[in-house]
Amino acid sequence: MTDPTPFNSLELRRALGAFATGITVISILDAAGKPQGITVNSFNSVSLEPPLILWSLALSNPNFEAFQTAKRFAVNILAEDQMAISNRFASLLDNKFVGIETRAGLENVPLLDGCAAILECLTETLYPGGDHLIILGRVERLHRHSRPPLIYHDGNYAAVGRSLS
Numbered sequence: 001m002t003d004p005t006p007f008n009s010l011e012l013r014r015a016l017g018a019f020a021t022g023i024t025v026i027s028i029l030d031a032a033g034k035p036q037g038i039t040v041n042s043f044n045s046v047s048l049e050p051p052l053i054l055w056s057l058a059l060s061n062p063n064f065e066a067f068q069t070a071k072r073f074a075v076n077i078l079a080e081d082q083m084a085i086s087n088r089f090a091s092l093l094d095n096k097f098v099g100i101e102t103r104a105g106l107e108n109v110p111l112l113d114g115c116a117a118i119l120e121c122l123t124e125t126l127y128p129g130g131d132h133l134i135i136l137g138r139v140e141r142l143h144r145h146s147r148p149p150l151i152y153h154d155g156n157y158a159a160v161g162r163s164l165s
Helices: 009-016 064-069 083-090
Strands: 024-029 035-040 043-047 052-058 072-077 102-104 110-112 117-129 132-144 150-153 156-159
Touching: 024 052, 024 064, 024 083, 024 110, 035 052, 035 064, 035 083, 035 110, 052 064, 052 117, 064 132, 072 110, 072 132, 110 117
Parallel strands: none
Antiparallel strands: 024 035, 024 072, 043 052, 052 132, 072 117, 102 110, 117 132, 150 156
16 A cells, blocks of 8 residues: 655645535633634534534634633524624634624623524533644534525635525
8 A cells, every 4th residue: 555645734724625614603701701702614513412513723722721611602603694703703803792793692601693503502521633622512502593604615705505405
């Protein structure tokens, strides 16, 4: 058997970009009670029974400790008209919630208005994952809205055009 062709991280990133993903904002309250949020497309369902999801957090994230120690978080699944919110929470702004409409979720975790769906979760388990931390969460409450989701494909935002099934 021959060794696989070597590749670099940029090539891997481009290959992974061929997989269309939804865009979420993970929101928490940090230890001081300040809202924190980050744009994430590394979100996935794990199990229906029990209701489990996962997402991953870069070890290099400036708010790593706050997300790592949060006992509760919300997965705000962005709607197709929320590109600006995705960009804002992907930025390095200090207070990303200024001017953003929210409401209080379980234990006051901020929930973003206008999303396609929101999952309110309790942190279940943390796993090391290379240069990321994998966070497994148990869904405790959900909100589903009839809004098309914002997706990311090949390094660009996109919208769901139509169902093929």
